[in-house]
Amino acid sequence: MKRFTAAWAFLLGLIALLVGMNVAFRNDDAVRTDLVTNVVYLAAAAALMSLPVVKLERGRLTLTGIVAVAAAILLNPLDATLVSLLVGIENLRAPWPLLGNSLIFALATSAGALVSVAMGGAHPPAFAGRLLVLLTVTLANLVLASVALGLLRRESPAAVLRHNVTSSFFIAFGYFALAGLLISYVLDGSLLGYFLATIVCVLALALTDTIAGRRVRRVLESELSDADRHLFHSRAVEGVVHNLRNHMATALAYLKEIDTRKLESPDRESLETATDAANDAVAVLRDLAQGATPKVSYAPNPVDLNELVTRAVGMARPRARGKEVQFAVHEAPTDVGVKADPLLMREVMTNLLNNAIDAVTLGGRVEISTGRRNNGWP
Numbered sequence: 001m002k003r004f005t006a007a008w009a010f011l012l013g014l015i016a017l018l019v020g021m022n023v024a025f026r027n028d029d030a031v032r033t034d035l036v037t038n039v040v041y042l043a044a045a046a047a048l049m050s051l052p053v054v055k056l057e058r059g060r061l062t063l064t065g066i067v068a069v070a071a072a073i074l075l076n077p078l079d080a081t082l083v084s085l086l087v088g089i090e091n092l093r094a095p096w097p098l099l100g101n102s103l104i105f106a107l108a109t110s111a112g113a114l115v116s117v118a119m120g121g122a123h124p125p126a127f128a129g130r131l132l133v134l135l136t137v138t139l140a141n142l143v144l145a146s147v148a149l150g151l152l153r154r155e156s157p158a159a160v161l162r163h164n165v166t167s168s169f170f171i172a173f174g175y176f177a178l179a180g181l182l183i184s185y186v187l188d189g190s191l192l193g194y195f196l197a198t199i200v201c202v203l204a205l206a207l208t209d210t211i212a213g214r215r216v217r218r219v220l221e222s223e224l225s226d227a228d229r230h231l232f233h234s235r236a237v238e239g240v241v242h243n244l245r246n247h248m249a250t251a252l253a254y255l256k257e258i259d260t261r262k263l264e265s266p267d268r269e270s271l272e273t274a275t276d277a278a279n280d281a282v283a284v285l286r287d288l289a290q291g292a293t294p295k296v297s298y299a300p301n302p303v304d305l306n307e308l309v310t311r312a313v314g315m316a317r318p319r320a321r322g323k324e325v326q327f328a329v330h331e332a333p334t335d336v337g338v339k340a341d342p343l344l345m346r347e348v349m350t351n352l353l354n355n356a357i358d359a360v361t362l363g364g365r366v367e368i369s370t371g372r373r374n375n376g377w378p
Contacts, residue, residue, distance in 0.1 A: 006151050014103040014144070021110055022078055028117040032076040035189045039079050042071050042187075045201060046086040052205060063204050065141070065173065068105050069180025070197075072112025072137050073130050074187060080113035081106045100148050108140035124184060134177050179204055244285055252278045273314040283343055302337025303345060305370045312349035313368065316357065323364070325357050330369035 049063040071080045084106040112133045119129030142165075146157035153160070179200050186196040255275045260268050313327055320327060338345075356366045 010148060010151055011099050011103060014100075014107060018081065018103060018107050018110065021107070021114070022081055025077055025114055028114060029076045029078045032117050032122050034075050034079045037189060037194075038074060038187060039083065041194055041197070042067055042075070042083045043086055045197075046071070046083050049201060049204070050086070063176075063201070064101075064105060065137075065176035066179040066183065066201070066204055068109045068141070069112070069134055069137055069176060070183040070187065072109045073116050073124050073133050073180070073184040075113055076117060077110045077113040080109045084109040104141060104144040104148065107144060108137045111140045112137035130181055130184060134181065138173060138177070175204070248278055248282050248285065252282060269314070273311070273317075276311060277315050280343055280346060284347070297341050297343075298339055299342055302335075303340045303342050305336040305338060306331045308342065308345050308349055309368055309370055312346055312353055315346075315350050316353040319354060320357050320366070323357060323360070323362050325360055325363070326365045328365060328367040330367065330371075332371040336370050336372060 046064060046067040049067055052063060068084055071083045075083065085102045115136045116125055116129065116133045119125035119132065124130070125133065142161065146160040149160045150157045183197045183200050186193045255271065255278060258271055260271060263271060309329060309331065313329060353366065360366060
């Protein structure tokens with residue numbers, strides 16, 4: 001809550017600063033009288049160039065910086081402010097980005113226009129003056145944007161700049177500078193000037209496609225790299241699973257060779273439990289060998305939870321004996337049938353029992369109960 005309060009307070013501060021600048025330097029508007037056609041053209045360009053958006057590693061890229069640079073060089077502070085307020089049109093559904101982006105660009109462009117009027121008077125300044133205007137717009141934009149993002153993300157402005165000023169960022173701003181300077185030279189009020197400025201803007205759209213294509217390529221290369229790593233691990237796991245299946249097959253074969261008729265009842269039950277556990281392990285390894293997570297195979301008839309609990313307790317009992325843990329099983333008097341995969345249900349119950357055994361102290365007690373809830377569900 002405090003974060004958003006501070007952010008909105010920052011926006012109010014931007015509004016006050018913007019209005020104060022235009023009031024304080026209103027005489028500069030009289031020094032430079034702008035062509036109405038130039039103002040309308042740059043206003044339309046500011047609105048249209050804000051629509052194409054390209055995602056970068058952190059943040060996103062729009063082409064409004066081109067118009068901001070050209071407006072700061074060519075227009076007086078008031079007209080530059082009005083033109084720059086249109087850059088947030090892409091965020092009509094998001095109040096803070098709409099106001100924040102528009103005000104930040106308007107302040108940066110207005111500051112650049114003040115420098116332009118101071119350097120050139122009634123006419124746009126020479127090349128050195130235009131570079132100074134460009135530097136003013138860029139620095140003001142960076143400082144204001146970093147403060148705004150810092151308030152929203154609870155980071156310092158320096159951290160925001162450190163995380164966002166990447167190589168792609170420098171390339172984009174370098175192009176903005178060149179394109180903005182070029183538009184400021186060709187936009188002279190003639191039809192040819194508007195045509196050439198439009199060509200510059202269209203070429204800028206090609207820049208967004210190029211950057212977007214590079215980003216997609218990097219994402220695809222990253223995905224391919226991940227796929228290679230997964231393939232390597234998959235092959236390694238395949239070899240391990242193959243060896244485990246061979247060992248389990250050998251153990252299962254020896255279990256089947258034991259003559260149950262020669263065993264006492266407790267030993268016979270232990271043998272059956274061990275055989276069932278070995279069969280389950282073989283089934284799980286077989287599913288893993290197929291290269292996918294085991295699929296749920298529902299039994300044709302409802303599975304009795306009482307029977308599943310009995311088998312799970314039998315599989316977990318040797319582990320419980322090691323900690324002298326006692327099982328207390330409370331089965332429902334009637335069958336509790338559920339639609340389930342018997343193998344996966346046995347794995348779930350066995351894991352739960354093993355976790356309970358690990359959690360209790362030496363000589364502890366684990367209670368298991370089956371039944372139905374008040375709504376009739378198992």
